Amino acid sequence: MQAGPQFVIVSGMLGSGKTTLLESLLTSESAPDTAIIVNEAGEINIDGAVLSESARGMTMATLSSGCVCCSLTNDLVTTVQDLVESRRLSGLHPFTRIVLECSGLSRPGPIVSSLQELAELRFKLHLVTTYDCSRPSLLSGDFEDAVAQLAAAGTVVLTKVDLVSSERRNEAFAAVTATNPLAKVVNEFSASIRAREAFLQPGGGPSLAVNEQSRQPGRRQLLHPRVRVFRAKLDENVPWETALDWLENLAGALGERLLRIKAIVPGDTRSNRVLLQSVGTTFSAPRRLNPNSSSPLGAVIIARDCGRQDLEEIPTEHPVTWFDH
Known part of the structure; x- marks a missing residue:
């Protein structure tokens, strides 16, 4: 269509x-x-x-x-x-x-x-x-x-x-x-x-x-302390279903505190990459990336009143490495 x-x-x-x-x-x-x-x-x-x-x-x-x-x-x-x-x-x-x-x-x-x-x-x-x-x-x-x-x-x-x-x-x-x-x-x-x-x-x-x-080089970008940007790196071997479960758990755990997600997760084969995005807890349809994409697996999360510890406590079956933005 x-x-x-x-x-x-x-x-x-x-x-x-x-x-x-x-x-x-x-x-x-x-x-x-x-x-x-x-x-x-x-x-x-x-x-x-x-x-x-x-x-x-x-x-x-x-x-x-x-x-x-x-x-x-x-x-x-x-x-x-x-x-x-x-x-x-x-x-x-x-x-x-x-x-x-x-x-x-x-x-x-x-x-x-x-x-x-x-x-x-x-x-x-x-x-x-x-x-x-x-x-x-x-x-x-x-x-x-x-x-x-x-x-x-x-x-x-x-x-x-x-x-x-x-x-x-x-x-x-x-x-x-x-x-x-x-x-x-x-x-x-x-x-x-x-x-x-x-x-x-x-x-x-x-x-x-x-x-x-x-943009002034070297200028510190200040963000309100109640809003933070986090980056997560996913294990290369994480299955598609596990990645989806993790994102659903994340959205469910954060609820109204979640402002935005943009994630690249594996597709149905290891060579595939899929883009997933949300506004709040509402996710758009998955978008398959170019098969030759070398984009690393991971996610950027923008959340309010949330610390890294909150995210680390969200259940996942595969390793997730968190970084503050």
Whole structure:
């Protein structure tokens, strides 16, 4: 079965630049192939709950159920199904991407979980988070929500970069990469480049900065003491089923403290490698890597209120070596 469109979840604190980022996408040549879903109380005001065509051909829909994190499941699923079906009946080719703009305090985990009801659409899921350099949420009272958003992201877009000094910008970059070393960090002044990197060239691999020179060599990356990044090395002889059991035990033991997992585990043969990822305790479908991949077996775990001892106590039938990030 052919893969479906990219589904992009855009999160970020209130006023962090989500709407500005989407407006930059509206001006791109890819706009007609994109659908955007927003909250009725969101920063882009779209009245009603029916689809409409913008001046540039962008298809838009509204969720009328308030905070998408709290009450979206039925509304979101129905809206996405309507978008896809309306597009099909119109005779146009399927959307390239569907973008969901979350409210400021939404946490991506429950949203990702709700999308399981749309498994037949075979979405390629990507999470984007905006981070305001002028009002760093990791240093605010909204720390819990900010960490949940950042840890889940495949791409983090630094915003308001033109309003702060280079030192503040570097501090924001360091805080984001320390919170989520797995994310691609977009650190650009150009609004069009930020939109391109967020929507047209999504990340999700190892930590990558668009402007690597903005990172100060030797600068200590500070992370809030309640959030830690751990790395685990797996034994080369660990069976596929044992690796899965270990990850399930890890997710069950940590529960809401688990923010993100990215793991490379063995496949059904020793030459195979499989990528497994989770947002919170919700795992995406396994992805088989290139048979010639030399990637070592292991995992990166981002967790809150968790020490290495907690992880070492999680049952496993094969050796796991833990390292603090």
